[in-house]
Amino acid sequence: MEKQATSVRQLQELLAAKAKEGDNVITIQRDRAHVCPVELIDVYPERNIRPIDHNTVREYADAMKRGDSFPAIQVKVEGNRIVVVHGYHRALAAKLAVKEGHEMAGLKIEDFKGNSADAIYLMLNSENSLAVDAVSRAEAYLKLHNQNFTNKQIADRCGKPDGSGKRTAEHVAQMLLLAQAEEAAKQLVRDGKIMATTVIELIRDEKKGGPQHVEAALAMIAQAEAQGRQRAMPKDKPAARTSTPAAPKLKIKEVRTHLASLSSLTPSLRAALDEHAMNSFTATEAKEGEDTPDVELQVSIPASKLAELVALLEKTEAPEQPEENGTGAGNDDQHDMFNTSREQAEA
The missing domain is CATH 1.10.10 (Arc Repressor Mutant, subunit A)
Known part of the structure; x- marks a missing residue:
């Protein structure tokens, strides 16, 4: 089994040994930093934290053709290949320049020391x-x-x-x-x-x-x-929609309390109805099968009792709300409550 290098220096020594044995292999030169032929360098763009900017690759390649100097790229060795950890655009630019006919000894490379988090x-x-x-x-x-x-x-x-x-x-x-x-x-x-x-x-x-x-x-x-x-x-964000507060929910206990309070009006209301009935019978006799026309009556009611009656009637006109404990009339649709939340747990 072929020995596996774990650093650039080890790979350099391994390739140098093969070259001495007469194998037709390319070697890595060292000039302070290692200089590696681009053919030995593998680039995996998906490992980079940013998308590859191909315009930048083009600019770097043209600069390399002019002889401009670039800092060493950070690499690690995987399977006796050089893999870029940092310097993706420089590595891709060097490959592009060589592909287009430019001759270069290679790229300066340095061993990356650290784990995947350190690379990020x-x-x-x-x-x-x-x-x-x-x-x-x-x-x-x-x-x-x-x-x-x-x-x-x-x-x-x-x-x-x-x-x-x-x-x-x-x-x-x-x-x-x-x-x-x-x-x-x-x-x-x-x-x-x-x-x-x-x-x-x-x-x-x-x-x-x-x-x-x-x-x-x-x-x-x-x-x-x-x-x-x-x-x-x-400023282009639309104003937040304000929701109309739900009308107070009418409860049976509350109805009973109000009815007990309003029961004091019963005698005066009954007297007004009796008087109307007597007057109507005296004035004209309704024919069988005909509707008796409805009329308006004037009734004296204390202001406090009238306000209480109006409040009770307003609550009866409000849309029915489901009970908080799930026992109300609106409970048929209670499964919807499990589908309303858009919030996801933070990774």
Whole structure:
């Protein structure tokens, strides 16, 4: 079984030994940093925390053809191959330049020392990197979060791009919300159609029962474009809809209490009805089969009792609300309560 190298130096020595034995192999040269032929370098873009910017790859390739110097890329050895850990755009640019006929000894490479989390922190913090966009940063934070790093631990190891200090745990928490966004919303942020902070607010609104965040973002973008702007702003967010408070629920116990209080009106109301009936019988005799016309009566009622009666009638006109304990008339639809929440547990 062929010996497996675990570092660039070991691979360099292994290839050098094969070359001495007469094998037709390419070797790795060392000039302070190792210089590795691009044929030995494997690039897996999906391991990078940011999407590959092909315009940048093109610019780097042209610069390499001019002889411009680039910093060493960070690598590790897998299966006797060099695998990029940091410096994806430089590695892809070198491959492109060689493919287009440029002759170069290779790329400067350095052994990466650390685990997968250290690799993410390196990509987030390296001064030699392209700027990390908000979505890529959010997804990188999520990878670290899934490795059981706390928000504070992530913040402590991620400095601000201007070198003004560390980030905060609150910043990490907000970015983890952005990481939960649907891909369509993330692409809108990357395309500059809407700000990351706005999408975060839309996700918060959705968790509270508001509109779906992608639909809300698209509506804001449409509003901005209608006004001749290419990017949605917070002012494009529609005003929150105010819900009409539900009418007080009428309870049997409450009805009985009011009826007992209003029973004092019974004698005066009955007297008014009796007087009306007597007057109607005396004035004209209703013919059999004909409806007796309804008339209005004037009745004297204390103001306090009238107010109580009106309040009771208003409650009877309100839509029936299901009982809180699940025993009310609206309980037939109680299964809907399990489908109303849009909130998902945070990863």
